[in-house]
Amino acid sequence: MSTPLAGILVRPATAADAEALIAHVLAMIEEAPQCLPMGPGEFTMTVEEERAFLEKTAASDNCLYLVAEVNGVIVGALNFTGGKRAALRHAATLGVSVRPAWQGAVGTALLTEAIRRAKTSGVLRRLDLLVYADNLRAIRLYERHGFEREGVRKKAVFRNGEFIDNIEMAMIW
Ligand SMILES: CC(C)(COP(=O)(O)OP(=O)(O)OC[C@H]1O[C@@H](n2cnc3c(N)ncnc32)[C@H](O)[C@@H]1OP(=O)(O)O)[C@@H](O)C(=O)NCCC(=O)NCCS
DSSP: OOOOOOOOOEEEGGGEEEHHHHHHHHHHHHOOTTSSSOOOTTTOOOOHHHHHHHHHHHHHSSSSEEEEEETTEEEEEEEEEEEESGGGTTEEEEEEEEEETTTTHHHHHHHHHHHHHTTTTSSOOEEEEEEETTOOOHHHHHHHHTTTEEEEEEEEEEEEEEEEEEEEEEEEE
16 A cells, blocks of 8 residues: 655645646646546636636535645645436546656545545535546556446547547445
8 A cells, every 4th residue: 555645735626726727637638648538628627617616616515626735736636526416416426636746645645535525525425437447556546445346338438549448436335
């Protein structure tokens, strides 16, 4: 198991992080394109839209946006968004990203805090996600935290000229 890196601060994002989070997503698209369903030019959120999204997320009881900072710089982010309708409010879908230069414990720090907050939300009973079948690092992280495989979406993703599978994973409590 990784030892948590000293100096990682995990905290909820605020509207003031909007610009830095857009920069984080753009950096991830450039640095880890093989893991993410977004290519250059495909992330088009403006600072205003990102700010509004962060405010809405912070005010919600089944959504969360966390950032991981090292020396005041955002190096990782995690968000989950819960359903809006009464029948779906207990389930949220999660995404996580850590800049390659800082991978090696930041993912663990973010996921540990996200699960703690989800389980104490009083609303959520399920977290789910999609992960590329060959993203073994991410799958290992999720399994270590209690996510189980629920299914496979075959050829759901087109990447570098080939179709690859997406794995559905979830944890329930
Ligand atoms: C997935 C991601 C968030 C994980 O963050 P991280 O900081 O690397 O995570 P951690 O180091 O805390 O945990 C990763 C685990 O995978 C293990 N691992 C690393 N490389 C691996 C590999 N090639 N195969 C299997 N396991 C691997 C690590 O040893 C660690 O497990 P351990 O703590 O039991 O030793 C990060 O790698 C990332 O952002 N990747 C690019 C974007 C992405 O894939 N996002 C998820 C989309 S579903």
